[in-house]
Amino acid sequence: MFRDKNIPVQAEIIAIGNEVVSGLIQDTNAKYLSQQLHLLGINVSRITAVGDDGGSISSVLESALRRVDIIITTGGLGSTHDDITKDVLARFFKSKMKVDEKVLAMLESAFKVREREVPEGVRRQCEVPESAEVLYNEKGTAPGLLFKLDEKKIFSLPGVPLEMEYLFNKYIYPNLLKLQRGVIVHRIIKMVGLTEASLWEKFGPVDPLEKLVTVASLPSFLEVKVRLSCFEDSLDFAKSRINKAENMVMESLGGWVYGKDNETLEGKVGELVKKKRSTLAVAESCTGGLLGHRLTQVPGSSDYFLEGVTTYSNEAKVNRLGINSKLIREYGAVSEEVAIAMAEGIRRTSGSDIGLSITGVAGPGASYAKPSGTVFIAVSDLRGSHCEVFRFHNDRHKNKEKSAQAALDLLRRWLLNSIKRHI
Amino acid sequence: MFRDKNIPVQAEIIAIGNEVVSGLIQDTNAKYLSQQLHLLGINVSRITAVGDDGGSISSVLESALRRVDIIITTGGLGSTHDDITKDVLARFFKSKMKVDEKVLAMLESAFKVREREVPEGVRRQCEVPESAEVLYNEKGTAPGLLFKLDEKKIFSLPGVPLEMEYLFNKYIYPNLLKLQRGVIVHRIIKMVGLTEASLWEKFGPVDPLEKLVTVASLPSFLEVKVRLSCFEDSLDFAKSRINKAENMVMESLGGWVYGKDNETLEGKVGELVKKKRSTLAVAESCTGGLLGHRLTQVPGSSDYFLEGVTTYSNEAKVNRLGINSKLIREYGAVSEEVAIAMAEGIRRTSGSDIGLSITGVAGPGASYAKPSGTVFIAVSDLRGSHCEVFRFHNDRHKNKEKSAQAALDLLRRWLLNSIKRHI
Numbered sequence: 107m108f109r110d111k112n113i114p115v116q117a118e119i120i121a122i123g124n125e126v127v128s129g130l131i132q133d134t135n136a137k138y139l140s141q142q143l144h145l146l147g148i149n150v151s152r153i154t155a156v157g158d159d160g161g162s163i164s165s166v167l168e169s170a171l172r173r174v175d176i177i178i179t180t181g182g183l184g185s186t187h188d189d190i191t192k193d194v195l196a197r198f199f200k201s202k203m204k205v206d207e208k209v210l211a212m213l214e215s216a217f218k219v220r221e222r223e224v225p226e227g228v229r230r231q232c233e234v235p236e237s238a239e240v241l242y243n244e245k246g247t248a249p250g251l252l253f254k255l256d257e258k259k260i261f262s263l264p265g266v267p268l269e270m271e272y273l274f275n276k277y278i279y280p281n282l283l284k285l286q287r288g289v290i291v292h293r294i295i296k297m298v299g300l301t302e303a304s305l306w307e308k309f310g311p312v313d314p315l316e317k318l319v320t321v322a323s324l325p326s327f328l329e330v331k332v333r334l335s336c337f338e339d340s341l342d343f344a345k346s347r348i349n350k351a352e353n354m355v356m357e358s359l360g361g362w363v364y365g366k367d368n369e370t371l372e373g374k375v376g377e378l379v380k381k382k383r384s385t386l387a388v389a390e391s392c393t394g395g396l397l398g399h400r401l402t403q404v405p406g407s408s409d410y411f412l413e414g415v416t417t418y419s420n421e422a423k424v425n426r427l428g429i430n431s432k433l434i435r436e437y438g439a440v441s442e443e444v445a446i447a448m449a450e451g452i453r454r455t456s457g458s459d460i461g462l463s464i465t466g467v468a469g470p471g472a473s474y475a476k477p478s479g480t481v482f483i484a485v486s487d488l489r490g491s492h493c494e495v496f497r498f499h500n501d502r503h504k505n506k507e508k509s510a511q512a513a514l515d516l517l518r519r520w521l522l523n524s525i526k527r528h529i
Numbered sequence: 530m531f532r533d534k535n536i537p538v539q540a541e542i543i544a545i546g547n548e549v550v551s552g553l554i555q556d557t558n559a560k561y562l563s564q565q566l567h568l569l570g571i572n573v574s575r576i577t578a579v580g581d582d583g584g585s586i587s588s589v590l591e592s593a594l595r596r597v598d599i600i601i602t603t604g605g606l607g608s609t610h611d612d613i614t615k616d617v618l619a620r621f622f623k624s625k626m627k628v629d630e631k632v633l634a635m636l637e638s639a640f641k642v643r644e645r646e647v648p649e650g651v652r653r654q655c656e657v658p659e660s661a662e663v664l665y666n667e668k669g670t671a672p673g674l675l676f677k678l679d680e681k682k683i684f685s686l687p688g689v690p691l692e693m694e695y696l697f698n699k700y701i702y703p704n705l706l707k708l709q710r711g712v713i714v715h716r717i718i719k720m721v722g723l724t725e726a727s728l729w730e731k732f733g734p735v736d737p738l739e740k741l742v743t744v745a746s747l748p749s750f751l752e753v754k755v756r757l758s759c760f761e762d763s764l765d766f767a768k769s770r771i772n773k774a775e776n777m778v779m780e781s782l783g784g785w786v787y788g789k790d791n792e793t794l795e796g797k798v799g800e801l802v803k804k805k806r807s808t809l810a811v812a813e814s815c816t817g818g819l820l821g822h823r824l825t826q827v828p829g830s831s832d833y834f835l836e837g838v839t840t841y842s843n844e845a846k847v848n849r850l851g852i853n854s855k856l857i858r859e860y861g862a863v864s865e866e867v868a869i870a871m872a873e874g875i876r877r878t879s880g881s882d883i884g885l886s887i888t889g890v891a892g893p894g895a896s897y898a899k900p901s902g903t904v905f906i907a908v909s910d911l912r913g914s915h916c917e918v919f920r921f922h923n924d925r926h927k928n929k930e931k932s933a934q935a936a937l938d939l940l941r942r943w944l945l946n947s948i949k950r951h952i
Contacts, residue, residue: 126576127573128563128564128758129563129566130754140552143552151579152578153549184788188744188745229727292553294553301668316610329689394822398816398821399817399822403929405892411841414839418836456845502826504827527832
């Protein structure tokens with residue numbers, strides 16, 4: 107579909123910092139800004155990361171200005187010796203520096219609270235390019251900057267995510283809201299237990315879906331997401347197209363879907379437990395507490411989550427959960443029998459309605475008779491008990507993450523009465 | 530220091546995918562590749578992310594080829610409809626497509642194991658540009674590609690991190706090892722309990738350090754890292770400079786440092802516990818199991834970690850840890866008194882040498898008398914018990930992460946006999 111009037115406004119993001127290009131830290135600011143700009147119907151067409159090098163920063167800025175109307179830079183505004191973004195921008199826009207009295211006053215009052223003088227390096231934060239608008243930063247010492255060139259806007263934000271997000275929401279979001287020429291609506295549909303390839307195979311021909319929306323599948327080692335996007339003049343029209351497309355996906359893949367958009371697997375599980383007015387307790391071994399951690403990420407989980415027990419040693423399995431030590435000797439701590447005894451044991455000893463358990467070999471290496479990545483997950487409630495076995499790989503950290511994810515999904519399917527053999 | 534002969538080889542990374550520029554997923558491949566290239570003495574000067582758009586991909590590639598000798602692209606090699614990287618590269622390098630029989634055989638054998646035909650979309654993975662060397666991918670269906678142009682090399686890798694890393698290590702690392710003209714050595718020094726600003730203030734003038742090495746401080750919400758880097762002709766010379774610089778940092782900041790390079794806080798804590806031939810058990814509340822999860826990230830932690838108990842409800846605190854319910858009524862579940870009773874209780878009920886506990890208000894909002902982010906952390910062993918209070922903010926997820934980090938660091942300081950008031 108060709109839209110001559112409604113091409114979204116284009117933006118670019120420039121992440122500045124040796125620590126980003128050298129791979130020392132993961133830049134997450136660009137992802138945040140892209141998402142936020144998309145919600146404004148502004149399309150990020152390019153993200154560039156460069157080091158703390160004046161020539162590179164100027165050259166990226168110059169070519170970005172030829173392509174797009176909105177540029178946001180992050181990083182290099184701190185008060186340490188390698189922060190040069192402000193000086194580079196001042197030279198680029200041929201602007202002298204001046205002292206901003208409000209920034210100076212903010213710095214002084216911030217340090218007065220701590221009964222300290224403003225350190226000399228930090229004091230220089232009050233020097234700003236004359237031609238820039240100052241974006242006052244209550245969350246840190248580095249002010250943001252806004253330069254205007256003809257119709258174009260160049261925002262410069264500090265690299266600390268908290269400060270970057272604060273200034274974006276305080277200054278940039280309201281500023282860009284006025285530019286909005288159309289609406290992009292996204293819907294993300296989240297699935298556990300399918301690979302990207304098997305997903306599209308089950309879905310069938312994708313053309314009818316693509317006539318409605320732009321489609322992307324986004325696999326990770328824990329789950330697959332399908333993203334539907336639609337750019338339209340009106341929010342209502344975009345939403346109606348997205349809803350139609352979502353229905354098409356749900357018709358063929360609904361059984362695998364646990365939620366959409368910002369919904370989390372632990373959040374959906376929590377909803378299901380709450381809806382049944384049940385309480386939940388967990389018994390973990392190889393995951394070391396990760397399952398309880400995931401479940402308690404949900405605000406209000408204390409309404410249904412009673413407790414978790416990580417019985418790492420065999421003694422703890424016996425003492426905390428009342429598991430018969432013969433069972434462990436006979437079948438091994440990593441077995442269907444012990445997984446079920448753990449789920450039943452945590453339910454009995456905690457007094458919860460539902461018990462969920464994980465026992466497995468996290469790895470690396472196999473110190474038991476079972477290979478690394480072998481994980482048994484069991485659930486128990488009034489209806490009975492059920493166990494599934496999973497065979498992951500030899501990566502300790504990923505095995506823990508996958509085990510917790512699989513346990514949450516098993517509980518989800520159990521609560522929906524849709525337990526079937528895992529594929 | 531000017532090095533005319535020893536300027537490192539320069540590389541650029543191009544991440545391809547609408548899901549990256551739209552902020553739907555976090556690209557982590559560029560960070561991995563930058564780190565690996567640095568270890569080879571190759572400097573990544575720019576990372577660019579663009580969408581699945583032929584014009585943009587070609588234009589980024591063209592300008593990168595003007596600047597550097599090594600280019601690695603990631604993404605867009607999959608078998609779904611929006612994967613266009615292979616076709617774009619073929620056009621860019623004016624190369625026809627041919628069938629690679631080895632790729633075809635690999636696909637057929639992979640699907641034969643699953644007793645399935647190769648799907649039509651996946652079968653097209655065996656078509657590769659004639660002028661490219663094929664990087665055979667045993668971890669997935671998309672082969673990588675290597676194009677050569679004069680002295681320049683352009684590698685194209687799939688975007689799935691597992692496959693990308695596999696092909697990098699199998700083909701690119703050995704290929705680039707030959708180019709190595711000098712050595713970059715990094716040392717990362719990791720600290721908990723200091724801000725970036727307070728760190729440099731305590732350190733004093735940075736000039737003597739910068740005469741030896743390049744210095745960067747890398748703050749995150751959990752800790753601050755200082756990175757020292759040194760590029761030299763010989764590994765020995767680089768290492769000796771780095772060691773001198775490290776000693777300077779340790780002299781002024783040693784008390785805050787928990788480890789270096791790939792060492793983790795949980796790993797260092799584990800070493801200390803093991804050295805004392807002690808055993809450890811933890812009692813958590815607001816962290817929901819995260820502390821146990823962190824401790825069990827360490828391979829071999831089952832040698833000293835006996836168990837964890839997440840007593841989320843007050844009943845669980847009483848039943849599992851034998852805490853007097855009067856104590857909870859009198860002081861509240863989030864109090865110094867209860868934190869210490871939890872640490873002593875887990876020690877007593879598990880039979881461990883050391884007990885570590887966390888109780889706090891994760892938030893959001895304050896449902897107790899204490900504001901969100903108030904966290905008490907206690908440790909108990911033969912020597913006695915000790916509690917510290919922390920005041921974090923109103924973000925549930927960050928409060929949990931910060932609490933677990935603070936608990937690990939408290940235990941570290943306790944085991945080193947260096948407990949002092951937290952700053």
